[in-house]
Amino acid sequence: MTFxxxxxxxxxxxxxxxxxxxFIGGYYAMLSIGLALSFGVMKLVNLAHxxxxxxxxxxxxxxxxxxxxPPVLVLIIVVPIMFGIGYALQRFLLNHVxxxxxxxxxxxxxxxxxxxxxxxxxxxxxxxxxxxxLFASDAVSIKNxxxxxxxxxxxxxxxxxxxxxxxxVAVALLIGLQIFLRRTVTGRAIRAASDNPTFxxxxxxxxxxxxxxxxxISLAISGVAGFMIGMTRTFQPFDGPQFILxxxxxxxIGGMNSIKGSLFGGIILGIVQVxxxxxxxxxxxxxxxxxxVLFVLSFWREGLxxx
Amino acid sequence: MNTLKVGAVFCALMAAxxxxxxxxxxxxxxxxxxxxxxxLDMGRETPWLDKNKVDxxxxxxxxxxxxxMCRIEYEIYDSKGxxxxxxxAATRAILExxxxxxxxxxxxxxxxxxxxxxxxxQIPCITSDTPIEAWLYGxxxxxxEYEYTHHFFFGVPDLVANHVGMIQALPGGFNGNIGYLYPNxxxxxxxxxxxxxxxxxEGWTAVDPGRFEQGLPDFSAIINQFKRNRxxxxxxxxxxxxxxxxxxxxxxxxxxxxxxxIDKGTGYPEPMRLLGDFGIDILSVNFWSPAFPGxxxxxxxxxxxxxxxxxxxxxxxxxxxxxxxxxxxxxxxFDALQRAGTTERSALLQAIHDTDLDTVVGRINFxxxxxSVSPLGGAQWRRDEETGExxxxxxxxxxxxxxxxxxxxxxxxx
Numbered sequence: 001m002t003f004x005x006x007x008x009x010x011x012x013x014x015x016x017x018x019x020x021x022x023f024i025g026g027y028y029a030m031l032s033i034g035l036a037l038s039f040g041v042m043k044l045v046n047l048a049h050x051x052x053x054x055x056x057x058x059x060x061x062x063x064x065x066x067x068x069x070p071p072v073l074v075l076i077i078v079v080p081i082m083f084g085i086g087y088a089l090q091r092f093l094l095n096h097v098x099x100x101x102x103x104x105x106x107x108x109x110x111x112x113x114x115x116x117x118x119x120x121x122x123x124x125x126x127x128x129x130x131x132x133x134l135f136a137s138d139a140v141s142i143k144n145x146x147x148x149x150x151x152x153x154x155x156x157x158x159x160x161x162x163x164x165x166x167x168x169v170a171v172a173l174l175i176g177l178q179i180f181l182r183r184t185v186t187g188r189a190i191r192a193a194s195d196n197p198t199f200x201x202x203x204x205x206x207x208x209x210x211x212x213x214x215x216x217i218s219l220a221i222s223g224v225a226g227f228m229i230g231m232t233r234t235f236q237p238f239d240g241p242q243f244i245l246x247x248x249x250x251x252x253i254g255g256m257n258s259i260k261g262s263l264f265g266g267i268i269l270g271i272v273q274v275x276x277x278x279x280x281x282x283x284x285x286x287x288x289x290x291x292x293v294l295f296v297l298s299f300w301r302e303g304l305x306x307x
Numbered sequence: 308m309n310t311l312k313v314g315a316v317f318c319a320l321m322a323a324x325x326x327x328x329x330x331x332x333x334x335x336x337x338x339x340x341x342x343x344x345x346x347l348d349m350g351r352e353t354p355w356l357d358k359n360k361v362d363x364x365x366x367x368x369x370x371x372x373x374x375x376m377c378r379i380e381y382e383i384y385d386s387k388g389x390x391x392x393x394x395x396a397a398t399r400a401i402l403e404x405x406x407x408x409x410x411x412x413x414x415x416x417x418x419x420x421x422x423x424x425x426x427x428x429q430i431p432c433i434t435s436d437t438p439i440e441a442w443l444y445g446x447x448x449x450x451x452e453y454e455y456t457h458h459f460f461f462g463v464p465d466l467v468a469n470h471v472g473m474i475q476a477l478p479g480g481f482n483g484n485i486g487y488l489y490p491n492x493x494x495x496x497x498x499x500x501x502x503x504x505x506x507x508x509e510g511w512t513a514v515d516p517g518r519f520e521q522g523l524p525d526f527s528a529i530i531n532q533f534k535r536n537r538x539x540x541x542x543x544x545x546x547x548x549x550x551x552x553x554x555x556x557x558x559x560x561x562x563x564x565x566x567x568x569i570d571k572g573t574g575y576p577e578p579m580r581l582l583g584d585f586g587i588d589i590l591s592v593n594f595w596s597p598a599f600p601g602x603x604x605x606x607x608x609x610x611x612x613x614x615x616x617x618x619x620x621x622x623x624x625x626x627x628x629x630x631x632x633x634x635x636x637x638x639x640x641f642d643a644l645q646r647a648g649t650t651e652r653s654a655l656l657q658a659i660h661d662t663d664l665d666t667v668v669g670r671i672n673f674x675x676x677x678x679s680v681s682p683l684g685g686a687q688w689r690r691d692e693e694t695g696e697x698x699x700x701x702x703x704x705x706x707x708x709x710x711x712x713x714x715x716x717x718x719x720x721x
């Protein structure tokens with residue numbers, strides 16, 4: 001190869017890593033916002049988060065087998081269903097085993113943290129087995145023509161059209177969520193309940209209801225993210241855990257309680273993965289991401305974008 | 308008192324006679340196949356095939372073995388697609404249900420544990436749908452000495468000859484640059500170690516990005532490496548989600564080689580349906596299609612008739628190769644039982660060993676190491692213009708000319 005060719009490909013590699021990494025970041029952010037939200041508000045480490053993403057994916061795919069509409073329209077049904085599941089789950093189960101509930105009962109803080117983790121771990125196993133019983137282990141995906149389309153910037157540089165759209169949706173959702181949390185009564189109540197549940201309930205905020213709304217929103221966003229999973233790849237009942245790994249990575253990098261941190265965390269993780277893959281071979285892609293997570297965890301325990 | 312004794316003896320005699328009369332010839336078969344789990348594509352047709360194979364025989368009064376009619380009883384034991392699951396399934400069949408014969412199929416994970424258990428408990432076992440070498444060699448690389456288990460499928464030397472031959476047969480030829488997509492799993496590492504020297508011996512240049520983890524989020528760096536090195540043939544073993552992800556990103560980056568030879572999910576219609584038009588023209592080993600020669604001796608149909616019947620009774624389903632491997636396995640058992648003329652274990656085992664039988668997967672004839680090499684071909688996915696449905700055409704048969712060519716080989720999506 002000539003010097004010019006080498007130079008050209010060096011530039012392409014860097015540009016591709018930055019572009020591809022950034023746009024994967026939008027998708028990663030979508031996978032993680034729900035987790036960041038439930039941790040930020042309820043101090044809930046939702047180990048079933050990945051499985052709820054898959055539930056969202058299955059819901060979307062199943063609705064599309066019944067009605068033939070443009071895929072994106074299923075969100076009109078999927079988002080409210082997921083909100084309902086989240087609301088009911090928090091209201092009737094998780095509120096009784098939450099950190100706050102354990103404190104009220106005078107249990108030790110350690111137990112208070114462990115109880116919801118154990119409950120959601122159990123949920124995770126139950127959900128994946130339920131999906132297996134309902135849908136068997138056939139790989140499913142949402143058929144669409146967009147998955148193969150791209151925005152071509154040059155002969156050797158392009159952005160996946162779907163990932164570009166996901167990025168836009170992620171940014172819009174994050175802005176919307178920020179406005180909701182700052183400007184609306186429910187949003188303020190969520191923040192108040194998150195800061196101090198005891199005092200906020202003394203001020204007349206129904207924390208049980210507010211927490212349930214928060215998990216509802218968390219799962220509604222996960223429903224959208226699950227739809228995105230189905231649009232880009234095949235999925236099976238037991239695929240949840242691989243997504244929760246990504247989500248944990250993003251949340252650790254971005255900051256445990258920072259919602260906008262999800263976007264930046266996602267972008268950083270994406271770029272590091274693609275760079276590692278480009279320069280150290282594809283086997284370094286995932287390892288590179290995990291090393292970054294360890295690195296952040298060692299030096300910035302609160303994450304890079306924590307409040 | 309005496310009368311009582313006599314009466315008791317009489318009753319005992321009657322009871323003994325009763326059981327002797329009720330005792331009929333029954334062959335119990337334990338089928339170990341993946342019904343759930345990651346390999347379920349390989350067991351999808353088993354329940355249909357088994358029912359349609361065995362029911363007509365039982366309805367006709369049973370299978371003629373020597374001078375008695377034997378009823379065939381079978382039960383499907385789900386291997387769950389894992390080695391542990393297969394071992395549990397086979398153990399249940401052998402120890403709890405006392406089956407006379409075990410029949411297992413579908414990847415080393417589901418054939419090898421039952422084979423080993425059959426050797427231990429001395430039960431005749433027939434296995435297929437796993438490359439011979441993966442069944443024959445233990446983890447130490449030494450060939451196992453099977454006494455009770457017999458196996459038929461294609462072998463690795465044929466697979467290598469087939470893939471090298473397909474690349475040589477690429478219409479218009481290519482520049483010699485081959486890109487690898489071998490992941491870091493048992494299939495990927497084994498394929499890389501087998502094919503790399505074979506391609507090198509042909510004087511071709513490998514562009515190997517290295518082994519990668521399954522579920523790799525991004526293939527763009529690999530695709531750019533292929534582009535930079537002017538790769539024209541891409542070969543690998545990719546699980547369906549990875550294949551889908553790769554094909555999407557290759558399309559997005561405008562990378563279109565002349566040929567893809569990808570094994571694994573590509574042998575089955577379901578993953579290919581999910582890929583849609585982007586899976587058209589992908590090549591893979593053809594480990595069975597109706598192009599295979601042979602006729603079933605129990606039912607008197609060829610592969611095409613079997614496929615037609617299956618697809619007619621299961622609307623919306625496309626056949627996959629295990630349909631034929633199951634069919635042939637039953638034929639081997641029925642034929643051996645009839646030649647043995649008895650259900651006695653050692654006679655049956657000897658009869659299985661002496662098999663020389665025409666089946667829908669070709670002729671089966673076991674050698675001293677208890678295996679029979681079956682034919683293979685080169686498959687390419689097309690779309691039937693009338694029905695719009697996917698079809699797996701056989702486009703290459705240099706290694707086994709008896710497997711018919713059903714369409715000419717095409718350059719990838721030209």
